[in-house]
Amino acid sequence: MVGPLDGVRVIDLASMMSGPWAADILGDQGADVIKVEVPNKGDHVRALQNRHGGMSAMFVNVNRSKRSVTVNLKDPEGVEILKKLVATADVVIQNFRPGVVERLGIGYDDLAAINPRLIYLSMSGFGERGPLAGQRVYDSLIQALTGLTSVQAGSDTERPRLIRTILPDKLSAVVGAQAISAALFARERNGAGQHIRLSMLEGVLSFLWASDMGAYTFMDKPTTIEQGGSFIDLIYETADGxxxxxxxxxxxxxxxxxxxxxxxxxxxxxxxxxxxxxxxxxxxxxxxxxxxxxxxxxxxxxxxxxxxxxxxxILTRAEVIEHPQVLAAEIIVQNDHPDAGPLRQARVPARFLGTPPTPPRGAPRLGQHNIEVLSELGIDTEALGDLVARNIVGNEEAAAAATV
Missing domain, CATH: 3.30.1540.10 (formyl-coa transferase, domain 3)
Structure with missing residues (x-):
């Protein structure tokens, strides 16, 4: 990959949307992203609907520009393989529930001990402290707890409404990618890695405070109920649309x-x-x-x-991709995926005129790069076959090659 992050290696331990898309953004900008997945299972997003050629649409859209390896991180030997990868890396991204990485022995302190220049992003729903820290979290819970549903309703007196896209997840991904870039810049100056903590709760509250929390900004003007907004929004019905x-x-x-x-x-x-x-x-x-x-x-x-x-x-999604402005700006691009077939996707949104990135690489099959990545660590075919046999490395594509 070529782009502004060419030469940066990212280890993506995350699943679902927020962490994987943060890594995807970095990959689209030229980083070498290695997605570490559970053997013979992989990221849950692989199993979602809207599928073609064994690939789900969400997976191919938030996991492009990556290589996939499958390693059992519940096994000490699997952890050792990960540590070998981390020794070659610049960034690790993880969104396990708080406490999990420490129990596995792959927390920041564990990995920074072998790579002090490591940038380590921990993403969570509610943060590491407080009564909700260990609770399972999904996007709708964050929308509810941040007041985003009241903003979407138009007023505190109206029925709360969810935004019908996973905004907290997506926003956390964008904030996470930006935070990693800032930490990489700081490392260029001081030579030190660091641990970044980011919760969806923090990301969305910061997002809302920019424009939607004006009634609560001035502490000497208390407000008990937010009347701003309306049950009528800025969409008007015309005679034909x-x-x-x-x-x-x-x-x-x-x-x-x-x-x-x-x-x-x-x-x-x-x-x-x-x-x-x-x-x-x-x-x-x-x-x-x-x-x-x-x-x-x-x-x-x-x-x-x-x-x-x-x-x-007001356009439907089908109309958006044919709108003259979208076409003129060449925002939607087409490419062929070896498994999923022809794809229509949004291009890398920021256009780097000095360091233009190469077109994104298609999302990987599960374990597609086991041999390629692990051989880069000095693990030969015989050793790989043994790891596969003992279920430390997935047997997806590595098993076939190990028997050659």
Missing amino acids: HITIATNSNGEWQGMCQALGHPEWIEDERFSTPVGRSENINARLEMIQSVVIDDTNEHWLKMLDENDVPAAP
Whole structure:
């Protein structure tokens, strides 16, 4: 792989979404990512729906640009193999429940002892302390505990709503990848590795505080219930579909009034300032909806564009991949996977003009790189066959080669 992280080796011990996608982001940017999986089982995501050629869609989308090896980390010899890998690595990513890696002997202290320059990312749901630290966690629990469901509802007085994508998992992956890059940069300056701890709870609360926790920011202005938002959102029904209109500035509000054919709204004191438009959000949105329903998407988008008002059609996922802007920006790319067949995926989103990465490598089959990776550690074919026979290394593809 070539890219800005060329020469960086990442050991991915994680499963599901947050850890694997963090590693995937680094792999897409040029790192050599080795995914260590449970022999003959692998990451649970391998077994999910939307499958082709024995591969699930989620797995091929968050585990590309990796090599797969299968090692039994419950066996001391398996742990020794991992430690040999770690000795050659720059980064380890793990999202086991708190305490598991320490019991296995692969915690930060264990691995930093053999590689002091190691960057070690521990990802968890709730963190390592507190009453929920050891609880099993899924995305919906984090959405509930962070207040994200109230934000999605539009108000604390409305029925809470889940965001219908695993935002906490995905956000944690992005924050994790950024934190690793920052730690690698720090290591370039001071030569030292470090342990990074990141919980989904922390990631989402930080995310929300940027724009959704204003009522709780000023401690001398206590708020008991959050009224901000509305049961009506910024999606408007037109005569033939739906659009969204964003009017944050006074100029955009005035332009929208002109575009909708109601310049008299500009003089309405309720809506003349950002604060007024927020305080009177329900009345404002109902007023706009009563006008927009009378004509088509095409008509309103044209009028809004002529008045320099940000607006967009509401697209289905099938429509997104055919939208002229998406096509012009070449965001969706096609490539062939040797097992899953032709794939359509989003390209690496950040375009590195000085160190452009090579196209992502297809997600690996379980244990596909056992021979390749373990031979790099000096384990020969005979020794590999013995490890397979004793169930320390998976017998997926290594077994076949070991009998040659």
